Amino acid sequence: MGMGSDPERSVKTADNVFELIDVMRRLDGGTVSAITDEVDLARSTVHAYLSTMAKHGYVDKKGDSYEPSLKFLEIGIEAQLREPLTQASKSVVEEIAAETGEVAWIMVEEHGQAVYLLNSEGENAVQSRGSVGKRTTMHDIAAGKAILAHLPEERVERIIDSYGLPERTENTITDREELFEELALIREQGYAVNDGETIENLRAVASPIMHGGSVCGAVGIAGPRNRMTDDVLYDVYPSLLLEASDTIGLEMTYS
DSSP states (O other): OOGGGOHHHHHHHHHHHHHHHHHHHHHTSBOHHHHHTTSSSOHHHHHHHHHHHHHTTSEEEETTEEEEOTHHHHHHHHHHHHSHHHHHHHHHHHHHHHHHSSEEEEEEEETTEEEEEEEEEOTTOOOOSOOTTOEEOSTTSHHHHHHHTTSOHHHHHHHHHHHOOOOSSTTSOOOHHHHHHHHHHHHHHSOEEEESSSSTTEEEEEEEEEETTEEEEEEEEEEETTTSOHHIIIIIHHHHHHHHHHHHHHHHHHO
16 A cells, blocks of 8 residues: 555554554563553554564564664664764864863754764763763753754744753753753853753763854763862863864864
8 A cells, every 4th residue: 555545544553663662662672462561552463563673674573572673773873974963073072082081972952852973981981871872851961951052942942842841950950931041141151061950960061063053063071070170160171162163063164
């Protein structure tokens, strides 16, 4: 049957596929019965979907358990390499990590969420809640706020309407007016700070990356509170990141 013959049925079928993929991710793999318990579909229908996805290589069956296959890794890497920021920022991020000893990140916005696009770890880097490819809210991370500060206000309003301002720690901004006040400050000073807003003892600073008059991402540094002192957070690293974001923007312009 062609896609044009019954568009509503086609869309519903696609919705079911993506829902099953999300369930498998959330369960870290599951049996047909376990997955069926999470969706409003018959067991036989779920099995048919999973078998079809496995046939096309998107699902891997291990014993009685089904999970997304490494084909998604292939697709994700292809998407990462297509992103202009990836090649333009790779060497810059590596230099930042080497110089600071911390973890350096490149973040982009997609569908109202922050996406961890690229990172490099210095010799003292600590593990945070971020990982390449992960999506998260924007209001509680430095790079996310750096990007939000340079988006149209109506776009920011829509993002807040969609995802809210969930509280991660007692330091998280959860008030819309307070967030807009901080975004104005970020535009003025050129960088954003995460002072324990995602993880209590983790601090981060980020600068927006501008290209063609619009924000296309942000570059940031994160580290533990004992090393990310006020002097480092508000003076040393912002200067480093402002230079880095300018370098990346120029690289994108002339590449």
